[in-house]
Amino acid sequence: MPDVQSTVLEFVNKLRKRKIEGSQATARCTVELLRSVISHHRVPHHANQASALIDAVKAVGAQLVAANPVELAVGNVVRRVLHIIREEDLSLATAAVAGLDLLDASDDDDEDVNNGKGIGYPAMSAAVVAAAARSTLRPPSLQTLLEGTPESATVPYTSSSGADSESKTADKSSITRKLKHDVIEGVNQLIHEIAGCHEQIAEQAIEHIHQNEVILTLGSSRTVLEFLCAAKEKKRSFRVFVAEGAPRYQGHLLAKELVARGLQTTVITDSAVFAMISRVNMVIIGAHAVMANGGVIGPVGVNMAALAAKKHAVPFVVLAGSHKLCPLYPHNPEVLLNELRSPSELLDFGEFSDCLDFGAGSGSPLLQVVNPTFDYVPPSLGGHNPSYMYRLIADYYSADDLVM
Amino acid sequence: MWRRSASFVLDKHHNNKPISLTPSLDSPPPLSDSMAEVNPNPNPVSAYYQTRAKHHGIVTSDWLEQAQAAVVRYPDKDSPVAGRRPFSVIEEFDNWRQQPDLAEAVAAIRALAAVIRASEATTMMELEIELKKASDTLKSWDTTSISLTAGCDLFMRYVTRTSALEFEDFNAAKARVLGRAEKFGEISYKARKIIAVLSQDFIFDGCTILVHGFSRVVLEILKTAAQNKKLFRVLCTEGRPDKTGVLLAKELAKLDVPVKLLIDSAVAYSMDEVDMVIFGADGVVESGGVINMMGTYQIALVAHTMNKPVYVAAESYKFARLYPLDQKDLEPALRPVDFGVPVPPKVEVERSARDYTPPQYLTMLFTDLGVLTPSVVSDELIQLYL
Numbered sequence: 001m002p003d004v005q006s007t008v009l010e011f012v013n014k015l016r017k018r019k020i021e022g023s024q025a026t027a028r029c030t031v032e033l034l035r036s037v038i039s040h041h042r043v044p045h046h047a048n049q050a051s052a053l054i055d056a057v058k059a060v061g062a063q064l065v066a067a068n069p070v071e072l073a074v075g076n077v078v079r080r081v082l083h084i085i086r087e088e089d090l091s092l093a094t095a096a097v098a099g100l101d102l103l104d105a106s107d108d109d110d111e112d113v114n115n116g117k118g119i120g121y122p123a124m125s126a127a128v129v130a131a132a133a134r135s136t137l138r139p140p141s142l143q144t145l146l147e148g149t150p151e152s153a154t155v156p157y158t159s160s161s162g163a164d165s166e167s168k169t170a171d172k173s174s175i176t177r178k179l180k181h182d183v184i185e186g187v188n189q190l191i192h193e194i195a196g197c198h199e200q201i202a203e204q205a206i207e208h209i210h211q212n213e214v215i216l217t218l219g220s221s222r223t224v225l226e227f228l229c230a231a232k233e234k235k236r237s238f239r240v241f242v243a244e245g246a247p248r249y250q251g252h253l254l255a256k257e258l259v260a261r262g263l264q265t266t267v268i269t270d271s272a273v274f275a276m277i278s279r280v281n282m283v284i285i286g287a288h289a290v291m292a293n294g295g296v297i298g299p300v301g302v303n304m305a306a307l308a309a310k311k312h313a314v315p316f317v318v319l320a321g322s323h324k325l326c327p328l329y330p331h332n333p334e335v336l337l338n339e340l341r342s343p344s345e346l347l348d349f350g351e352f353s354d355c356l357d358f359g360a361g362s363g364s365p366l367l368q369v370v371n372p373t374f375d376y377v378p379p380s381l382g383g384h385n386p387s388y389m390y391r392l393i394a395d396y397y398s399a400d401d402l403v404m
Numbered sequence: 405m406w407r408r409s410a411s412f413v414l415d416k417h418h419n420n421k422p423i424s425l426t427p428s429l430d431s432p433p434p435l436s437d438s439m440a441e442v443n444p445n446p447n448p449v450s451a452y453y454q455t456r457a458k459h460h461g462i463v464t465s466d467w468l469e470q471a472q473a474a475v476v477r478y479p480d481k482d483s484p485v486a487g488r489r490p491f492s493v494i495e496e497f498d499n500w501r502q503q504p505d506l507a508e509a510v511a512a513i514r515a516l517a518a519v520i521r522a523s524e525a526t527t528m529m530e531l532e533i534e535l536k537k538a539s540d541t542l543k544s545w546d547t548t549s550i551s552l553t554a555g556c557d558l559f560m561r562y563v564t565r566t567s568a569l570e571f572e573d574f575n576a577a578k579a580r581v582l583g584r585a586e587k588f589g590e591i592s593y594k595a596r597k598i599i600a601v602l603s604q605d606f607i608f609d610g611c612t613i614l615v616h617g618f619s620r621v622v623l624e625i626l627k628t629a630a631q632n633k634k635l636f637r638v639l640c641t642e643g644r645p646d647k648t649g650v651l652l653a654k655e656l657a658k659l660d661v662p663v664k665l666l667i668d669s670a671v672a673y674s675m676d677e678v679d680m681v682i683f684g685a686d687g688v689v690e691s692g693g694v695i696n697m698m699g700t701y702q703i704a705l706v707a708h709t710m711n712k713p714v715y716v717a718a719e720s721y722k723f724a725r726l727y728p729l730d731q732k733d734l735e736p737a738l739r740p741v742d743f744g745v746p747v748p749p750k751v752e753v754e755r756s757a758r759d760y761t762p763p764q765y766l767t768m769l770f771t772d773l774g775v776l777t778p779s780v781v782s783d784e785l786i787q788l789y790l
Binding site for chain 2: 145292388
């Protein structure tokens, strides 16, 4: 346990100092850390295994999110892990209840009548319990509006109470071990998914990029690089325009890598995007995060590219791994979900040091530098069918975990 | 008549039931044919809007107690009556509807619950048929109320295809259905609370909110925001002709929220100082658009042009299986309009009480199912009814 605590602290420090860059790397580190938290976590035997695990993950998750609230991938991954725990617990509970149901099916009928009003769990068949438990995981829907028995549903759905009434402690401890095993299995799958997201996205490249097309991209994203290269490998020939992505010029790096892989590449300045857009067949960008309303947070300058694409009716495609899908709604994202970086990326300190002098005049320099990292593209401009984003979110996250 | 509603079914319906445009509303319209027998309520004026107008004179938050009181009142008042004369859903529904602040859908479901209680059916099938009849009568009694129809449909759906069927014993199933129906008032109350909590993230300090007409959900949202010590300003439209906006302004002023009244035509003038528009809804239709008090559509249009977010707060039981193609593709809900001056003869008066706002003008829906984009509505309805 202490060594886990120290790795958590180490990671928190890294996040705080912005030592880890890119949402994929962050997501990967986060989920690996959470896996070790889960595997090192020891719960007292009598306690409810699942909720203890959830609490532990939540506690670590809160620290990580607080360390870098702008990197939404951290929160997303923590929520995904929580969802995995809940799901595994549910499937175990359903299995346990189904087993119970076979044993005392005869009791069911007479209890049914007795219960009348406050229908509890013994009166319901295993199928009902499973359905009720599933509805606690799923977001509320019209279907469950009238059915909804959240009070009674939560009782049977924890694994410990499922086993309590009937089985011995030996059986129970095997169940708890099974839960942990299943959860770690699930988390491993998640790690696999995050690691393989580039390949999975790149598989679709051939369907989107056609012969002799001109693609515009902005900033540097590994997903975009893999996407373009995948199309190239399938013998598509096309041109790529790369906006250089001032002030960090990550576009230069991307252009270099694209050329190394044999793609025809043109570097343009960010301000030339509008001039070139009429020659472009498709804009492809990588996202920093995709919000629940379908809005996209991407490298600075993306909104401009999206507006230009909209003006010329050019398809605007956003590539994002599932770990970038954030279940939150953006409120004032231009300010609250943005990060201001060092002015040294824009201006040379030596040359401009007079203008930036805090000692002169009123005490604040006359020259101010604002260097935001991200740009927000509202859902009306970007993405494919952003209004159906809620579907994906319902698949990946539990409603209970949205607020951490 | 090429400028007709796109839905020819409804057009036919219009032909069958001409709407009287005589200024006197009390005179019954010409009963043309068999439609009169089907519809037991020949009055062309929308019963739904009459009740709304009546209720919103009194604004109370303790309607749950009223509902509870009504439950207590129920056995000693109605059961002896039931013995003497045949049970009528419409009377029952009317009874419930009289409660101010009790949502129409709740009244409908309570009335249907009373049908179950009065029923002598011995099988689920019999009960279903009885309920179907009752709900059809209710729906045809006031075709203008969307939440009545939606409430009936929702309840019917629950009775026919839910875990109620998991019970082998008929009485247990009946008791469960009844229990849930009686809880529905609570569900609706809770829904309003959930919506108020969910919407708090969207109201930021220093914002100006435009609201239109009176909506209990919107009032709840603003009340919660005020209780959370948010600093915001509200612009209320007047909400002609029943001036429901004035009532909302009064309620807000009681909460010490800075509030300003506008005449309905001043919306575009004031829109530049507005940060968001919040509407209630009479019904949310399958396209994700809303049907709401007259004037909603034009406010949404203005807000859309000026890039202001438009939020709609509606409980999920207002989701209705309707797909209006245009403004006239709805059952017309009429109400008297008082112009203050006598209307000259030979001048027609537009008396429709509501309009339809298409989904592309709405940003988000605040519902008890969560904060949704308009496209989720069809998804939910398809899941429930398909």
